[in-house]
Amino acid sequence: MFDDFFIRALFAGLGVALVTGPLGCFVIWRRLSFFAGTLAHSSLLGVTLAFSFDINISFSVLLISSAVALILLRLQKTTKLPSDALLGLLAHSSLAIGLVVIGFLSYIRFDIMGLLFGDILAVNKKDLLVIWVGGAIILLVLKLIWKPLFASTVNYELAEAEGMKPEKINAVFTILMAAIIAISIKMVGILLITGMLIIPAAMARNLANNPKQMIIISIIGGLLAVVLGLYSSLEFNTASGPSIITAALVLFILSMFNIRKFKQLKK
């Protein structure tokens, strides 16, 4: 069944969408979209390191993204620069370093476009395994920390006061973010992973009236975007990663019509 590249691509995409759905909701609730983008940018460095030292791509991306997240936390405490400036600094410098390192590795042929925008059609069985096993672990951890994570998302001080240990939970959540980027980088690429996190969740916000519902709608939206995007990329011969994101955008736009109609009905 997984011998067909298209089936592999489909299952890889569905696996990623299952995880980006709930994580994306937290990204939106906690205003972390720029943070997610920064982690994604830094993953280019992770990919080049993987090639340099011949280690697993997902592993080295996880390593670099986590390191960047830690550096960010450190910088937030030691400098007075606002968070968005720090994020921009880290995002673009790590991207630049990644590109410089690529220059040194002239003996390897890099598919830069593939790195930036992903190449879901080139997903092999091993990648599938990484996505599904990694994704299952991320979802399991997310379920375990759901209560404290959600509580500290609603109000940090309340969570701290009532023993939810938000600082620790935030660190775990950051690692989960690094992990989803690590397992999905090959599929949607550095520039599009943030879209995969944010767009289905944003769509879900237009339709949901409670947090769990928003997460479920976000997952369904992501899954739909993968299916629609992949089939249309087959039909119109377009790049598959961008097609998935475009499909997600179309769903988002449709959800906005829904919300407007709903408001009119209310009046």
Next chain:
Amino acid sequence: MNLNNNILVKLENTGIKIDNKWLVKGVSLEVKKGKIVTLIGPNGSGKSTTAKIALGIYKNIEGKVEKFTNKISYVPQKISIDWTLPIRVSDFMLLTENLTKEEINNALKLTGVEHLKANDLRNLSGGEFQRVLIARAIAKKPDLLVLDEPVQGVDFKGELALYELIKEISEKLGCGILLISHDLHVVMSATDHVLCLNGHVCCSGTPQAVVKDSKYKELFGDRASTILSVYEHDHDHTHSPDGTIETKK
């Protein structure tokens, strides 16, 4: 749980300094089971800060905080819910504790907002929101309840009813309460121990003792003293606008 004295939380000479400025310093207090301790003081006098020190929200503090319970409920002064987060009253009730439907309904009924259960938190009025906050706090059946101006924005009739409810709950659960309030009438009639803050502890003791204290009168004005009785004596210090003490010569 502490074996002796039923102490739930104890602050010893605590304070916090941010950017070389003391927000509050030299505060010692203890909340015992079944007792209500109240913090009063003008704006910016460090009431909320003291509560946050007791709760462990501030990390870099001076002095020592000892907590003898983990079952704590907190009603913060302010919570703002972002539009991106759709959350109903019933979701909010479950924020830090697993409660049954019945427990949720009962708590909401006690504070008079059962009918708002399915409403989005952001669509509540200020007073309704406070009632939900209190309901969530008592539904947990905490050992220690920390209330930072819990009845702000609540209508006059509801205010008294909620204070009565809080007192009732504390008696029923036997929990200790750390209360911040501006309502001196309520404070003086319902609490066991009062701390009057202005960057430091100006005076403390039973309500009867505190209203007689000149520093109390100085902070709250002459009329505040008439709540219980009027008594006057010389005081040895005054306060500059930032709350530091100036000794009288």
